[in-house]
Amino acid sequence: MRPMTRRTALATLGAAALCPLAAAATERRYVLDKAASSVGFRFFVNGIAQAGTMPVSAADILIDPDRPAASRVDVTLDVTGARTALPLATQAMIGPDVLHAARFPVIRFSSTSIRLSAEGRLSGGATVTGALTLRGLTLPITLNANVFRARGSGPNDLSTLTVRLDGAISRAAFGASGFPGFVGDAVELDITAVIRSAT
Template structure:
């Protein structure tokens, strides 16, 4: 799983999202340097992990209606890597991700269910659709949003988005090496986004 850099302690957004400066829906652009996707899988019964860059992210947050938050994330599957060269080669090959034909993976949100307190920083569930190998399936991701340490209460110019969930790779046709690699893949997405002025 991805761990946020230790020097970046995060503070919950909370009700400060209702400040006048962000009273209207705000669109954010991706900070690629601080954003990535971690994934876990099993190989011969042993847990392994890898990384995949985020190619783009279009995220819109409406402080007056947090449930209307919209997320559209595209992952660069062709640049996915594990700690094992042979595993990376197999993963990106034709019977798993097949990046020669399908170089990206896309997640689009459809609805957001907030926690009881109505704050994204205390967790939410995002229902959406994931497209992998040109196959689109429903998926649910757990989400939380934070602002960076040192920012003022009304400063939401930079936000860290955490998304987590899991999928069945065979459901998307990425079913290669079933005797060696487990079907369940766990995702941990960290996206650093900055408000578009």
């Protein structure tokens, strides 16, 4: 075993210091194409499915092609813009008994970890776990994730990606439990986000 001299020690420390910078350099920042993206949700009123949408007001997305599990996402939704097909249901949803948009105008999701699929990909069984803040209460949630390249693009073309997320939350867990006799507790999420590389 070679002894570690001052010279080799300095070289080792220098290499260790450069490693995080090299890894960080592979990260790519993406911007959301709002016109091509949608945050959909589904809930049940008297057992009948109702659908709605909520606009995205901000998104900060970093994807690391070399280390996909190190990718990050931070998304803010505009609660005041939430809509359903039924005007009365929309008013009840953004009112004080459910989302209380006047007091809590945004919903935020910030990822904390990503688990890749068995093939090591951001699809086919990948999940994203993060902190969801709704009505001022923050709880962990896990969503199924799939990331796709643009149709017809080459295998190394990551300039445009489509991110699909789906899962479900309990509205009662966040205190949005109004009208329990009519509206089911589970809210299903179906999110499509088209993102384009900012670099």
